[in-house]
Amino acid sequence: MxxxxxxxxxxxxxxxxxxxxxxxxxxxxxxxxxxxxxxxxxxxxxxxxxxxxxxxxxxxxxxxxxxxxxxxxxxxxxxxxxxxxxxxxxxxxxxxxxxxxxxxxxxxxxxxxxxxxxxxxxxxxxxxxxxxxxxxxxxxxxxxSYWSQMTSILSYIDSQGGLKGKKIGFLYLDVGYGREPIPVLEELGPKMGFETLYVPVAGKEMQNQSSHWLTIRKEKPDWVIMWGWGAMNPTAIKEAAKTRFPLDRFIGNWWSGAHVDTEALGSKAKGYLASSFTTTGxxxxxxxxxxxxxxxxxxxxxxxxxxxxxxxxxxxxxxxxxxxxxxxxxxxxxxxxxxxxxxxxxxxxxxxxxxxxxxxxxxxxxxxxxxxxxxxESGGSIFVQQWDGSDWKRITGLIPPMTDVVQPLLTAAAEKYVSDKSGWTTQKCN
Amino acid sequence: MEILYAILIAPFVEMGSYPDLFIQALWDGFVAGTLYGLIALGFVLIFKASGVFNFSQPILVVLAALSLVSFYKMGIPAWISVILVLILFYVLAWLVERLILRQLVNQDGNILFMSTIGLTFIIIGAAQWIFGGVPSAMIVNELGFPNGSLEWPMFDGGVYFEMIDISAAVIAVIMIVILAVFFSKTKIGRGLRAVADDHQAALSVGISLNQIWVIVWFVAGIVALVTGIFWGARSDVSFALQIIGFKALPVLIIGGFTSIQGAIIGGLIIGLGEKIFEIYWGPLLGSGVEGWFAYVIALVFLLYRPQGLFGDKLIERV
Known part of the structure; x- marks a missing residue:
C-alpha cells in the first residue's frame, strides 16, 4: 500500500x-x-x-x-x-x-x-x-552561408583589378569551419582563372604563424583571404605586417574582422579588410x-x-x-x-x-x-569594411553572392549529405 | 622520379635560389625555438623539484601576461606592474605549497599531476573573474623593449629582424644561463637537485622541502612571466596563450624533463626543424605540417633515446 x-x-x-x-x-x-x-x-x-x-x-x-x-x-x-x-x-x-x-x-x-x-x-x-x-x-x-560569402569576397577582389591570372592565398583555421568554403574555391578557381594557395593553420598553432607567413612570402599570392577565429586573427595580421604583405590585399571573412581582432593592434592593423553583414556603432x-x-x-x-x-x-x-x-x-x-x-x-x-x-x-x-x-539563407549579401587604425569603416555597398555558382553547389552538397541517412526528414516547397 | 626530385633536390635548389627566405626561416625558427625553450623551462623546473609534470604551467603564462597588462591598465607604471606580478606569483607559490604540495607529499605522482590539473581550472576561473577575457596588447614598449625592425636587404627581398624578437632571444639566453648557474652552483640549486633525487634523504640532511618548493614554483612563475611577455607580443594577451604552452611537450621529450640546457636545445631543434620542414617540404604534404612535425621528431627520440638528449637515464634494480 x-x-x-x-x-x-x-x-x-x-x-x-x-x-x-x-x-x-x-x-x-x-x-x-x-x-x-x-x-x-x-x-x-x-x-x-x-x-x-x-x-x-x-x-x-x-x-x-x-x-x-x-x-x-x-x-x-x-x-x-x-x-x-x-x-x-x-x-x-x-x-x-x-x-x-x-x-x-x-x-x-x-x-x-x-x-x-x-x-x-x-x-x-x-x-x-x-x-x-x-x-x-x-x-x-x-x-x-559561408559559400555565398566566399563568392561575394571573390567578387570584391575581382572588382579590385580582376581575378584572372591571380594567385589567392587561403589562410584558414584547420577545422570544419575553416575548411567549409574550400569547395567554392575549387569550383571557381578554374572557372574564373585564379590559382589558390591553401595555408591551413592548426588550432594549436594559431598564435604561432611565422612559417605560414613565410610560405605566403615564398609563394607571393596577390591576395590573402582569411577564415580565422579567436587569436588566429590578430596573430595573422601581425605576421602579415611583419612579412610586409600589404594589408589592403588581406581580407578576412565576417568572423575575422571584429574589434577584438584589431583593437589591441591599433594602427598596426590599418588597411586590413573584412567582410560583414551587420553594421557597427x-x-x-x-x-x-x-x-x-x-x-x-x-x-x-x-x-x-x-x-x-x-x-x-x-x-x-x-x-x-x-x-x-x-x-x-x-x-x-x-x-x-x-x-x-x-x-x-x-x-x-x-x-x-x-x-x-x-x-x-x-x-x-x-x-x-x-x-x-x-x-x-535568404539574400546572402555582404559588404566589406576596413580597419582605419581605430575603428571599422564600411567601404562598399552590398555585394550579392554569385547565386548561379552557389546554388548548384548547395543542392549537390545537400543531396550528398542526406544520401547515406535513411529516414531523413525533408519537405516539399511550392 | 619527379617525386624524388621534389623531396631530395627542389627544396635545396629553392634554399640556394632565395637565400633571404632561407635566412629568414632560420631566424624565425631560432626565435620560436628559444621561446619554446622558455615554455619548456617552466615545466623542467617543477619536474626537477618534485617529479611532477605541472599541467598548470601554460595557464601560469596566461596569468602572468594578463595580470601584468591589467595592473598597467589600472594606471600602475609598467615596471611596478612587473614587481606586483612577481609578488602575486610568490603568494601563489606559497599557497600551492601550503594547500596542495604539503597535503599531498608522499602521494603517488599521478595524484600530484591531477592536482595541477585542478589548479589549472582554479586559475582559469579566478583569472577570468578578475581580469575578464578581452584581449589586450602586451606592453612591450612601456617596458622599454625596442620597437620596429632591422632590415638586411638581399637580392630582390630582404631579411627582417623584429626588435622584439631580438630582445626575446637575448633575454631567453640570459635567463637560461642564470638558471643553469643558479641550480648548479648555489646551495639552493643543489638542495633542489637533492629533493628531486630523493626527498626523504634530502629532508634527513636538513634541506627544507617546503622552502625549496616555494622557491621553485616562484622561479617557474618568473619564467612564465617572461614567456607571457614575449608570446603576448607576438599575438595578443588572451586565454588563447595557454594553447601555445603545450608546445613544450615535444621539446621536453627531446631535451629531457630534468635538463635546463635540454629545454633550450630541444626548443631550438623543434623551432628550426618545423619552420624549415613546413616551408620547404610542407607543400608536398598539403601544408599545415608544423602541427605534427614536432611530435614526429619527439617520437624518433622516444624510440632511440627515451630519456631525451640531456635527461637522466633511469636504471631500476629488480
Missing amino acids: KKLLIGAVMALGTVFSSVSLSFADELLVPTMSYRVGPYAANGTMIANGFTDYFMMLNERDGGIGGVKVKAEECETGYKAQVGVECYESYRGKNALVHTPNSTGITLQILQKAPEDEVPILTMGYGLSAAAKGETFPWAFNYPA TDFPAIQDMIKYVVKPGKSKTEMGMPGKVLYNRAMFNAVIIAEAIAVAQKMTGKKNVTGADVRLGLENIKLDEARLKELGLEGFTAPVIGSCADH
Whole structure:
C-alpha cells in the first residue's frame, strides 16, 4: 500500500511537472555560449549581445506577445562534445530554437533537430548546405552561408583589378569551419582563372604563424583571404605586417574582422579588410534601447563601450531574427506559448525588409532577411569594411553572392549529405 | 622520379635560389625555438623539484601576461606592474605549497599531476573573474623593449629582424644561463637537485622541502612571466596563450624533463626543424605540417633515446 502511494505521488508529480514545463509562461531560448577558454574574448561579446536584446524586450515590451523570454546560456568552452551535452540538457524542456555558436557543434546536432522538432539557427556559420530548406527543414543559416560569402569576397577582389591570372592565398583555421568554403574555391578557381594557395593553420598553432607567413612570402599570392577565429586573427595580421604583405590585399571573412581582432593592434592593423553583414556603432534605436534598459542600469554582464562593437551587434541581430520568428509564429498559430515547431514556421515566414527593420530600430543595419520554405539563407549579401587604425569603416555597398555558382553547389552538397541517412526528414516547397 | 626530385633536390635548389627566405626561416625558427625553450623551462623546473609534470604551467603564462597588462591598465607604471606580478606569483607559490604540495607529499605522482590539473581550472576561473577575457596588447614598449625592425636587404627581398624578437632571444639566453648557474652552483640549486633525487634523504640532511618548493614554483612563475611577455607580443594577451604552452611537450621529450640546457636545445631543434620542414617540404604534404612535425621528431627520440638528449637515464634494480 505504501509503495502504491509513493508510486501514485511520483506519477502525479511527473504529470504536473511536465504540464508546468509545457505551459510555463515564458519562452525558452537557449544559447550555447563560451565565456571561458581560448575563444572567450569573442564568445563573451556574442553571449552579451544575444542575451541583452531579449532582456531589453522583456524590460521594454514585457517580452514577445506579452510572454517573457528566458534567454538561457549553456557554457560550451567552444567544444563540440560539451555543446552536444548542452543540447541534450534541453531535450523535453520546450526549447524554441538552438543557437550552437559553433560550426563544430552544429555538425554534431544537425541530425537531432528533426527528431526533437526544435529548429537550429546558425547565423553566419554552420553547414552551408543547410541553406536548402527542402532538404534541411529544421536548419537555417540566415542571412548568408559561408559559400555565398566566399563568392561575394571573390567578387570584391575581382572588382579590385580582376581575378584572372591571380594567385589567392587561403589562410584558414584547420577545422570544419575553416575548411567549409574550400569547395567554392575549387569550383571557381578554374572557372574564373585564379590559382589558390591553401595555408591551413592548426588550432594549436594559431598564435604561432611565422612559417605560414613565410610560405605566403615564398609563394607571393596577390591576395590573402582569411577564415580565422579567436587569436588566429590578430596573430595573422601581425605576421602579415611583419612579412610586409600589404594589408589592403588581406581580407578576412565576417568572423575575422571584429574589434577584438584589431583593437589591441591599433594602427598596426590599418588597411586590413573584412567582410560583414551587420553594421557597427550604436546609432540605432534598438541598440540605444539596449543601452537604456539593460546595459546602463547594470542588468547584464555587458560593460559600457561594448554595444556597437562588431560581435556584439552581430549577436544582437541573431536575437532579432529569433524574436521576429517567435512573433511571426505567435501570429500564425494564435498561441502565445509557441513550440519549436511553430518557431520553425516562423523562421520560414519572417519578413525583415527595410520597413520592418526601421520599425525595429535597425534601419540600414543589414540587408533584408526574407524567410522562405526553400531558401534558408535568404539574400546572402555582404559588404566589406576596413580597419582605419581605430575603428571599422564600411567601404562598399552590398555585394550579392554569385547565386548561379552557389546554388548548384548547395543542392549537390545537400543531396550528398542526406544520401547515406535513411529516414531523413525533408519537405516539399511550392 | 619527379617525386624524388621534389623531396631530395627542389627544396635545396629553392634554399640556394632565395637565400633571404632561407635566412629568414632560420631566424624565425631560432626565435620560436628559444621561446619554446622558455615554455619548456617552466615545466623542467617543477619536474626537477618534485617529479611532477605541472599541467598548470601554460595557464601560469596566461596569468602572468594578463595580470601584468591589467595592473598597467589600472594606471600602475609598467615596471611596478612587473614587481606586483612577481609578488602575486610568490603568494601563489606559497599557497600551492601550503594547500596542495604539503597535503599531498608522499602521494603517488599521478595524484600530484591531477592536482595541477585542478589548479589549472582554479586559475582559469579566478583569472577570468578578475581580469575578464578581452584581449589586450602586451606592453612591450612601456617596458622599454625596442620597437620596429632591422632590415638586411638581399637580392630582390630582404631579411627582417623584429626588435622584439631580438630582445626575446637575448633575454631567453640570459635567463637560461642564470638558471643553469643558479641550480648548479648555489646551495639552493643543489638542495633542489637533492629533493628531486630523493626527498626523504634530502629532508634527513636538513634541506627544507617546503622552502625549496616555494622557491621553485616562484622561479617557474618568473619564467612564465617572461614567456607571457614575449608570446603576448607576438599575438595578443588572451586565454588563447595557454594553447601555445603545450608546445613544450615535444621539446621536453627531446631535451629531457630534468635538463635546463635540454629545454633550450630541444626548443631550438623543434623551432628550426618545423619552420624549415613546413616551408620547404610542407607543400608536398598539403601544408599545415608544423602541427605534427614536432611530435614526429619527439617520437624518433622516444624510440632511440627515451630519456631525451640531456635527461637522466633511469636504471631500476629488480
